[in-house]
Amino acid sequence: MLAVDVKNIKKTFISKQDTVEAVKDVSFQVKQGEIFGLLGPNGAGKSTTILMLTTLLSITDGRASVLGIDVATKDKEVREKIGVALQDTGIDNLLTGRELFFTTCRLWGYSKKDSEKRTTEILELVGLVEAADRRVKTYSGGMKRRLDLGLSLVHSPEILFLDEPTTGLDPGSRRVLWDEIKRLRDNGVTIILTTQYLEEADELADRIAIIDEGLVVAEGTSDELKAGIGGDVITFAFENNDFLEDAKNILKNTVQDKNELRITVEDGASKIPGYLKDLTSNGVEVSSVSASKPTLDDVFLEVTGYRLEGSEDIKNEEEKSKR
Amino acid sequence: MESNRSFLIQLQILTKRMVLRVVRRPLAELPNLIISAFFLFVYDGALGGVFGGSASGTPFDFAKGNFINFILPVSIVSASLSGAASGIYLVEDIESGVFKRYQSMPISRWAIILAPMNVGAFRVLLQSGLILFIGIIIGADPAVGNIGFLIVLSLAFLWGMGFAGYSVAAGVKSGSSQGAQAATFLFFPAIFLAPTFVPREALKGWLETAAAYNPTTYVIEAMRAVMVDGWELDVLFRGYLSAGLFAALTLTLAVLSARKATEKA
Ligand SMILES: Nc1ncnc2c1ncn2[C@@H]1O[C@H](COP(=O)(O)OP(=O)(O)O)[C@@H](O)[C@H]1O
Numbered sequence A: 001m002l003a004v005d006v007k008n009i010k011k012t013f014i015s016k017q018d019t020v021e022a023v024k025d026v027s028f029q030v031k032q033g034e035i036f037g038l039l040g041p042n043g044a045g046k047s048t049t050i051l052m053l054t055t056l057l058s059i060t061d062g063r064a065s066v067l068g069i070d071v072a073t074k075d076k077e078v079r080e081k082i083g084v085a086l087q088d089t090g091i092d093n094l095l096t097g098r099e100l101f102f103t104t105c106r107l108w109g110y111s112k113k114d115s116e117k118r119t120t121e122i123l124e125l126v127g128l129v130e131a132a133d134r135r136v137k138t139y140s141g142g143m144k145r146r147l148d149l150g151l152s153l154v155h156s157p158e159i160l161f162l163d164e165p166t167t168g169l170d171p172g173s174r175r176v177l178w179d180e181i182k183r184l185r186d187n188g189v190t191i192i193l194t195t196q197y198l199e200e201a202d203e204l205a206d207r208i209a210i211i212d213e214g215l216v217v218a219e220g221t222s223d224e225l226k227a228g229i230g231g232d233v234i235t236f237a238f239e240n241n242d243f244l245e246d247a248k249n250i251l252k253n254t255v256q257d258k259n260e261l262r263i264t265v266e267d268g269a270s271k272i273p274g275y276l277k278d279l280t281s282n283g284v285e286v287s288s289v290s291a292s293k294p295t296l297d298d299v300f301l302e303v304t305g306y307r308l309e310g311s312e313d314i315k316n317e318e319e320k321s322k323r
Numbered sequence B: 001m002e003s004n005r006s007f008l009i010q011l012q013i014l015t016k017r018m019v020l021r022v023v024r025r026p027l028a029e030l031p032n033l034i035i036s037a038f039f040l041f042v043y044d045g046a047l048g049g050v051f052g053g054s055a056s057g058t059p060f061d062f063a064k065g066n067f068i069n070f071i072l073p074v075s076i077v078s079a080s081l082s083g084a085a086s087g088i089y090l091v092e093d094i095e096s097g098v099f100k101r102y103q104s105m106p107i108s109r110w111a112i113i114l115a116p117m118n119v120g121a122f123r124v125l126l127q128s129g130l131i132l133f134i135g136i137i138i139g140a141d142p143a144v145g146n147i148g149f150l151i152v153l154s155l156a157f158l159w160g161m162g163f164a165g166y167s168v169a170a171g172v173k174s175g176s177s178q179g180a181q182a183a184t185f186l187f188f189p190a191i192f193l194a195p196t197f198v199p200r201e202a203l204k205g206w207l208e209t210a211a212a213y214n215p216t217t218y219v220i221e222a223m224r225a226v227m228v229d230g231w232e233l234d235v236l237f238r239g240y241l242s243a244g245l246f247a248a249l250t251l252t253l254a255v256l257s258a259r260k261a262t263e264k265a
């Protein structure tokens, strides 16, 4: 049975001022035991999709089921099976981590004794034992996310929905969370997570759907997506914009990214000399050229026509933290 | 696990959690408490000399010699407005997203809404009780005997729950804690367009009219009856009726708006 089966779901928000088609047509399937990544920029419709799948928003059109249970008609049953950590879910700052876990255990129906036991287990699982008796107010961003993750795990859900679990975290905390999520997957939990970070999708997700403006524009494993581009990516950089514009006309089929041009071809390295000859003979000075296997970045550029902002940020942050 | 998921257990857990929130922010209790105590001390200080014992035998002897008895109901009503915190508690949870988290769990939505109301009620009793206690210490002495204190407290409770319902409805409707906070502005007309410092007969013109339409008037008058005059059942009845109608109206509004808030968009 599929963990999650989404067929052409749609969400339209209608208010007095305007109508927003937050999700236009999203379909995907998640197998049990895998990490599925929904990759897309801000405003793509990731959160709206997650809210619909977790029964917190009604579905305007289309169908979705979780473990074969229809999300729209059997929301109570679905909620029993899933754990949810939403993007902007509040955490009660005035309570301690232990109190929050205990309260959540009780609300899920554990007896007092079992709640104490489960609280200890989860505190260990998400590495918050030492901070357990401090008020959440004093937790770092990374600790809060781990708390959030822990709260979604209290009732041992089979399927976990995580909406941007690492956004805004420093690279160290991000890695800790990644390891946590992988460990959960290795223990048989199915995970659907959303992210704006290419690296996160690449590193964590067994399969990825790229979502843009409410539509799924590509889907597959990271390798499949990269292979889908076909061949290698040759990247040209230029001294100035005039050269770049000239080169665009000469080379055809290029994709521009800032002051670089990319072209995707079979057997890229062997084709570089030919391209360079064409350019220099037309008076275009190339400042650098390289060929590489496509990255997820290239895939994103190919299917959406632009680069995902913020993917650079992770690298920059990682470099900063290395210094 | 299901057996531990009864409505009452959920309500109890959510109420306890909210009590913890209140207890950990003790300073938030102070402003309303201080204003209420202020009425008691300042007005007794300012007006007690004129309208207290020395007014005996004059036409201004409406306090029957004990101005504390006369002004205490105003203080208590003011303290009971602390029930408006219910809406603020609820909206805080909506704003912070805690509300959404609860919605994603199999929890009764009524437990989610009732928990802050419970805490509001608890707060009303606490603040009114405290003011009553201060009143007793400085010489309040109900004309009907000690049962008068109970009557005053029960009226305060009913009235406070009315404000709790009002704040929940206003807060949920506006969707912001400012909206819930703004509900407390009703405090001023409620308290001041009423026979706060003198009996209604002494009010003039538009204020007299406004007071006649202000339900607070009847609550204060009912409290005053048992404190100053003795058993005046019609006055008492009108007090309970005003407070009861107000509470019924606002609690209905609260339930309606809360139902809307918990519906899926
Ligand atoms: N409740 C809502 N009412 C109206 N528009 C909304 C609402 N929620 C989201 N949107 C809009 O829908 C689009 C998708 O939002 P969202 O799902 O939050 O994107 P993401 O999570 O990918 O950043 C955005 O344009 C957003 O402004």
Ligand SMILES: [Mg+2]
Residues within 6 Å of the ligand: A043, A046, A047, A048, A087, A163, A164
């Ligand atoms: Mg989002």
